[in-house]
Amino acid sequence: MVASGQLPFVFIHGAGGTKAKYRGIETYLEGVPVRIIELPGHGGNKAPHCTTIEQQAAWMLEQLGEEEVIVVGHSMGGLVGIELAARTSCVKGLVLNASHYEMPVHPKILAELEAGTFPDMLFTASYGKGASEELIEEERAQLSAVPMDVTHVDFAACSAYKGEGTFRSLAVPILTLYGAEDRLLPKGAKEAAATANQHVRSVVIEGASHYIMLEQPEAFAKALLSFRTNILATV
Template sequence: MPKVVIESKMYHYAAGVPPQNNIQCAIVFIHGAGGSHKHWAYQTTALGKKFLTIAVDLPGHGNSEGKPYNKIEGYADFIFDLTERVLGTKFVIAGHSMGGAIAMDFALRYPTKLNGLILIGTGARLRVASAILDTFAAGKLFPDLVNYAYSEAASPELIKQAKWEMENTDPSIYYNDFMACDGFNYMERVQAINTPTLVLGGAADRLTPPKYSQYLADNIPNSQLEIIEQAGHMIMLENPQQTNTCIEHFITSMASTV
């Protein structure tokens, strides 16, 4: 995996590079709470044939060093530092769930760095149930979370992999991430996002239901909404083909308007 050093810490990311380095656009993918670059495997592989795709491991996640933050702004600043070193050019930022919150904060504070914004399975506010926070705070896991994250149409293999990932992730990572989510409330701020935006919601998402996506699309200027069928919260894993089609169409349509 490619890596970059920031303030003496090693951070990793997965990358997809088009043949002959024929790069039309760069997309930076940001995973959700407790996740890693692996949640974007279908995107870095398929979309990486046409675009430069980068899926980061946030601090303390996956193969990256450092410690997880308990505030969204900390993660957004990390993305700024990483992209300045790895890209140094404008890009499209795509975030899932907590990653969507990071992407929104980035779009508000660093708008000149972006060509586009993609929000997947996320919301302008991400409250977390106290029972979930208390469980992770006590150093325990909350396995029922996996069942809420996937739709009934999800394959048994996806569910099995998700449970394995949770069992092998330190509860403190989830705790910090969910604290960051719980403190995120941009319902009165998303109207100030000026970056062209694609909002993707899962029709069967129980964690950030379609009404969350509708709110974003209704309140972010120059945005468009797509609801993905046969998908719960983990849209990009449950229905990667439709997810990728929407992303590619969004980026292509942006390029055609320039």
């Protein structure tokens, strides 16, 4: 039995992101322990960046050690979470935060990133219609927090990863969180995930697109806390 004061949330950001993507989330988590990870080459983590999802998961495994956790992975971070949950029994729950087991990226997007430009169309599509101007300005400023070559490698790693088999094999509780306005995930992702793994529970959050934790942090945290409570009742 895991003690209620334990089982922290471990947050993993997405492609081209940093820990700032989860800024302020502790405010909503009622004192539950939180670790927000920056992957190598991102933000303040100056270690050489990884080039595949599998490499990122191996690095994450070293950071966790034997600690029992709930992993919350945003977008690319969800792919890392899938691989991580398959490699260690210390992951007691997995949250795919605006993520899926496969996330192909259009070649035109990869080409723009490789050329050193973050596509404006991609940026605009990442946020819902109700996102505040302040949030959009903050997020535009965040684009420079990660070198564009690292961002390109991240998106290429997402596109190359084929995780359906690994996802199907997972035997831990899984929460899939979707923004009702998300236009970046593969069509039918919610239904595909639920069909692929019997341990999936899905929640759709209104008023959010691809960055649920920034657009609707209270609803996001509420879903996480409910998921954690259910896990604590069974382990």
